[in-house]
Amino acid sequence: MGLKALEIELARDRRGGFCVGAxxxxxxxxxxPQLFNAQRFGVDLGPYQTLRAIDAACQALLAFARTHPATQPDAK
Structure with a gap:
């Protein structure tokens, strides 16, 4: 799976709170969005600690929070 390969690569050489830096x-x-859809379709993200940490760092930023699918007008 692509998430596994990405987890391995980012965990190996990550500097900063995001994919490629600070x-x-x-x-x-x-x-x-890849992680959002993975969760939506029931993918177990437990093994992907680095990816989850990056997602959390992103979600803490206002720009990401405002564009989250749940905040969109047609989300209901």
Whole structure:
């Protein structure tokens, strides 16, 4: 699975709270929806500690929180 490969790669050489450093990048913008959909479809994210930590760092930022699918007008 792609998440496993990404977990291995990011856990090996990660610096900072995000995918590639101390600031969010396009990599984080791509990761967050992947994890959201994985959770939505029941994927066990327990083994992916690094990915979950990055997602949490992203979700703590206002820009990510405002664009979360649950906050969109058609989410109901």
């Amino acid at each position: 600031q969010p990048t396009i990599a984080d913008c791509c990761l967050v």
